[in-house]
Amino acid sequence: MGAAGYNDLFQTVFNSAANGIAVLQSLYNDKNKLEDFSILLFNAYTKNWIGDIEYKNKRFSDVFPTIKENGILEKFINAAETGTTANFECWYDGDGIQRWFKFTAVKQDELLVVTTEDITERKKTEITLNNALIAAEKQKRLYDSITGTTPDLVYVFDLSYKFTYANKALLTMWGKSAEDAIGKQLRENGYEDWHAEMHEREIDEVVATKKPIRGTVSFPHAELGRRIYDYIFAPVLNEEGEVEAIAGTTRDITEIKQAEEQQFLSRKKIEESEARLKSMIDQTPSPTLVLMGDNLVIEQINKHMLAMIGRGEEIIGRPLIEVLPELKGQYVWTQVQKVYNEGIPFDQSEVLVPHSRTGVMRNYYYNLAYRPLVEEGKITGMIQVAVDVTQQVEARKRMEESENRFRALVNASSDVVYRMNSDWTIMRNLEGAEVSSDTNEPLLNWIDTYIHPDDRKNAVSFIEEAIANKKIFELEHKVLKEDGTVGWAFSRVIPILDDRNNIIEWFGASSDITSQKEVQQIVKESEEKFRQLADLVPQIIWTGQPNGFIDYYNKRWYEYTGFQENQFGDSSWAPTIHPDEVSKVVEIWYQCVQNGLPYQLEIRLKNAKTNQYRWFLSKAVPVKDARGVIIKWFGTCTDIHEQKTITEKLEILVADRTKELKRSNEDLQQFAHVASHDLKEPVRKIKTFTSRLEDHLDGKIDQSAAKFIDRIHVAADRMYNMIDGVLAYSKINADLQKPTLVDLNEVIKNIEIDLEIALQKTRGNILYHNLPKLEGASVLLYQLFYNLINNSIKFAKNDTPPQIKISSKIISEEGQNFAVILLEDNGIGFEPEQAERIFETFTRLNSKDSYEGTGLGLSLCKKIAERHGGNIVAESNAEGAVFMITLPLKQNENDI
Template identity: 80%
Template sequence: MELTENNDFFETVFNSAANGIAVIKSLFNDKGEIEDFSILLFNTYTKKWIGDIEYKNKRFSAVFPTIKKNGILERFIEAAQTGVTANFESWYDGEGIQLWFRFTAVKQDELLIVTTEDITERKKAEITLNNALTAAEKQKRLYDSITSTTPDLVYVFDLSYKFTYANKALLTMWGKSAEDAIGKGLRENGYEEWHAAMHEREIDEVVASKKSIRGTVSFPHAELGKRIYDYIFAPVLNEKGEVEAIAGTTRDITEIKLAEEHQFLSRKKIEESEARLKSMIDQTPSPTLVLMGDNLVIEQINKHMLTLIGRDEEIIGMPLIEVLPELKGQYVWTQVQNVYNKGISFDQSEVLVQHNRTGIIVDYYYNLAYRPLVEDGKITGMIQVAVDVTQQVVARKKMEESETRFRALVNASSDMVYSMNADWTIMRTMEGSRFLSDVEEPTINWFDKYIHPDDKQIVLNHIKESIANKSVFELEYRVLNADGSLGWTFSRAIPILDHENNIIEWFGAASDITSQKEVEQIIKESEEKFRLLADLVPQIIWTGQPDGFVDYYNKRWYEYTGFEENEFGDTSWTPFLHPDDVDLVLGYWYQSVQKGTAYQIELRLKNGDTGEFRWFLSKAVPIKDGSGVIVKWFGTCTDIHEQKTITEKLEVLVENRTKELKRSNEDLQQFAHVASHDLKEPVRKIKTFTSRLEDHLDGKLDESASRFIERIHVATDRMYNMIDGVLAYSKINADLQKPTLVDLNKVIKNIEIDLEIILQKTGGKIHYHDLPTIEGALVLLYQLFYNLINNSIKFAKNETPPEIKLSSKIVTQEDKSLAVITVEDNGIGFESAQAERIFETFTRLNSKDSYEGTGLGLSLCKKIAERHGGNIVAEGNTKGAAFIITLPLKQNENDI
């Protein structure tokens, strides 16, 4: 099973992560902007941190309310909007706690993955360390200030008797600058031979005995003349207890020696000097303690040390071991005794000391410096300086624990995780790596042992290139497994660089891709079978990559074009397109590739031998995986030249016939106009002579004769109307009109005015409101609704005033907006079986003697609706008739 398919494994990794992980989804406001996130999932670490609350589908800011104030929510929103990973640190204050986190927000599709790392301890450790460094710098400045302002001469010799330090008082005595004096010996700084030789012997003695010596000497001062000095040489020991330098202090005791009467003044000066020393210790920023005597009694202690051990000044004068009895038996107490008893200086970092500071014994870590105090060559006490580094040590240990967890996670991987030295000659694998599992110890000959002989050179070339360019190494190659079998691996290694950009190590991972390679081989064999089959087909067959780049043609393509084999892509087929087809074909093709839709177009391709262009039908379909992603294009080109040629001939023939038909229609239109005029003339004469006959026989006609003459009048009127109807019906398709915006409310209002007399006569009413505005021909739409409303009045029931109601609604069909207008009445209606027949020309459902009309009105309505790209249907029963007209809101054509 692939690692990525193992849900249980990933759930375990997700919940065992040392940091908090949250999966959240964007929430949008009514403006489409992200304003917050909905919580989908927390890992175990986060759930423990927030406590036992129901968090799913809650707002992120509701569970963590302070993220709005400190800008965290704003950073998450920015990552979700831009897709750029956010990586930042921020304080988080909430419910009496203040923690520092590192947040990483990564957008994944519609989700945001937020990783939270608690770096509070590390931050506090950094702050403490920075404060300690600042204090140390301050302490150094204080020491420099003390040594520079003291009247005593302070200096340091190296083992070759050269000065490595001289304070301001000594330089003043010599009358030299530090640049002129430091690094030079006694004689170079003006000491007489006897004086220099004496001090060199004393330095040798201090080095040999590792004990201080004290003496008195007289030598000239650059400004004060001959003076008497008391001096002490003390050894400076390294961590091995070896003398690495000699520190000296010299005090001017001229006045003491020259005049005993000044003894009181000298004692006072000594006391003042001791007071200054005490003041210096009190002002030292580091915790400092002075112990004196065999019992190591606390003689001086500054406030920082008192805070460090959790005591008050009442402990001055008490033995240290009585103040801190828990030190007995600990490593630190042994070192205290060694400094006092053996004069061995002690300097060590991160020393574990268990002591009672706040009422209970706790582990603390200190950077300690102990120095013996020597008087007259005898150790009389010691000075201690301690810096609390507990927070830094605890933070580092936590980082080490985190690294251990990281190693455990790496070891849980099925891949082999390894490291190489800078030149790839030595391999080390992480414990538990499965792949090539016998490589548990550093392997020097790994290259010869595991790389397949046929792949060694290419692997070696890639290694050399990566080393030379300091670039990532990535390669698939064959390996010899631990059990002797042959396999494939994909290896990726990253160079680790030092501050000078030199490679110090390589870190990488190797995946077993043997199964993948076997599948690729099966696919390759399948492709070969496909190609053999494709070469037998008379059509041109091709395949393309997801971006549309053609990567295969069958044999038919090369036979037709004469093109060189194995040349693919757009450059292999566009030169063979007809120049008039290039832009159209490329436009269709690139649109299909972009949208992932099927492609079909007719195009002309040039024959490589004859230069003739032939018509082809080109088709292509995208092949998609289970998730809908295109993985391949498959296409064909079929020769349709013969069919296309016949079609073109037919199109020419149809065009000629259309022209003839148009000419015939125009002649017919002219004939209809003339015929209607000529037919009207005899009808008018019949009506005229009938009227004259009626006048001539006025009073002489009986009832039957009058009824016959009346029928002649009715027949001639009907004939006259029928001739007008035929002319209007024939002209409805001949007169093209430009579409305009037509407000149907205004159209019905005008019809209502035109039919005002007949409406008043019959007591009829037209009801309508909020009818739509559509594009159309105003004259035709007026005629459409006039005929329908006039019909409703004409076919009203006896003794029943006509009620005509118009209503409308807007619908969408096939992405097209349509207006559906219904005209209903309370007339005589018709049988539903006659709903289609009433739109036929000259069709009448009722007696022509009972109802006037030509039978052309509804046929005309149907033609008008169809001219507008719509339709009309009828519904009827004994309660009335209803006509439903469907018309588009917008016209696609320029003429109607």
């Protein structure tokens, strides 16, 4: 998707915003000073104000010329230059728009994002409230002024000339009570005929002209005699502008009466002012209260405010902080005190006020307006107006969160996402691009964009059905790509209905399924090739579903069993298996299916042609996806009848041969013992008779004869040792040992004691420390290290005391721990090419005359190491020989 596509997606995502949003690009003059902005993007809310005009890439001041006059452009420029967010309210009058707006301008790189909120209704409410407060304060001052200065009598006539009201001064003048005077005409209240007729004419004139009339009259006072008065009759108009009563005021020109009248009127005016103020507060549609005194006691509160804070009229007369103690320390309470103490009005929208309405603390948001009450130049109280906007704020926040999630979802989707009007005539993707359609072919634009010509007729049918039935439209169809190739898409469009079940728009998405279609075709071709190949091989091949249900056999199966395809379904294999093996096959097969393990079993299957059973090797492996979930089973049955028959014969032969070999080994073992025992007897006789001959000829033999006798002794001893070696070697091969835990430190210590004389004679020394403990046959391990240490002493260099160093380390191989023991000496060593030969039986690398031995010692060492599951290797250098013995720490077998 290109840059234009992303701009269009951005536009549509923000079309649902409740406020106006504009994205502007900074414009600089030839002096590189920012002077205006180029319009990049408006959301639908903003476009509703400016009408259907082309706004993109136009100068912001051209679209909204008055922004220079009211300072809006200047504040936008300042925000773009400084990077400081601008947040202000302004009255906009121009281009047919007369509204109050709240602007927020945020710089983003070289862009300026402007959010516009229509606050006209809120401002009207605030202005109305302010005007009402001003009028009330002015009225109160007026009433106070009148009460303190006027000498007037006040009265009211109805249209039949009856008094409906008369103040106390007038009643005093008449000398009557209100009960005696109210509801009566002029004459009934003591007016003379001429006086009554004059006022009746004046009342008629006021009613006719709806204008006040003024006059002067003299008539007797009940107590003071005749007095002269100045009077005014004024019309009282109803809501339709018709006169419904006549109000009159009469001023006594007598000083004493003037003072009395002034006192009466003053008190009356105060009462009326307070009553009107209370009435105004009660009738105010916004929650309102009046606080008085330093303690800010609630003097008046309307029902809306009582409902908002969840209290009754019992709170009147109590300090506000006592009624709502949770306000203490909050921002809103600080502003209340500031208004009362400093007299500065406070207006703020969406103020956070945590408090308890229903016994549970929670956050509320209010539009607040506070005004001080001033009497005789002193602040005596204040008026508070609070409008609860919690639902609007929370709804806006939820909508913003929803929009952010929706925006993230759309941005993360690889699908083409779009919106269309109810009859599909205009298509818009979520980036805001609009494509007008041909009125004669209302579906052409969408079809041309997303449907290959081969599928258009089918698509039109589906779309018409979706519109008629108000249902979801779904279709897999080919698309013609920009490079001219043909791809596949899956389109799904959902109708959006209003509360009357009418379609207002369509919301849709198109997914590229070209790769899935290609894979399906490849799979289809692959399955066909698999079937062709499977039919060519001599084996029985089959496949199964994840639950073990067999869904395919190749031709070889049907040829062998004689079944027709799908004759028995999944269970077609059961009748072919030998009855003795059916239950075993079923049990093992379904165990493998449940555990996802490979299956392998030798079974007998019945041949339809010969009616005989033949042996088959039945194998199956699970085919898994990337998550390790089995998606299929693949199995084979291979005819092993000939091999099975031969194997059975071979097993009989092997068993017989094994028995024969065992008997032969026992005979050989017995022969070795007998031979070694019988061979020792003539050697002993040779030594005995040689010794007797030496004693018999004592002093009679010359030096040459003595030398020959010594050689006979040496040869006999060598023969005796060789016979013992053969016997020991045969015992090692024959005798089994039980493994125990052997401490090699103890083994070396015992060897050191046994070889004490040889070590003292050669001044030799054995160095070892912290050797491991391991499982083994203690006798054999003693023999192993005894032979190695004895060899190192025997093959020491002339005039060089033997030094034997034994060290060890632990290694791990294939999950098993081994001890690697190095035995190093400083002897004569051996040639590197002889490293392997020294472990061969009867192998001697040095002259038998120079070094004693049978040639069996190292071969015994190798046998012992191998019987323990280890090995031994040797190497030599100028400094001596090195033997490396590797032995497992733990034996796997019960016998060694």
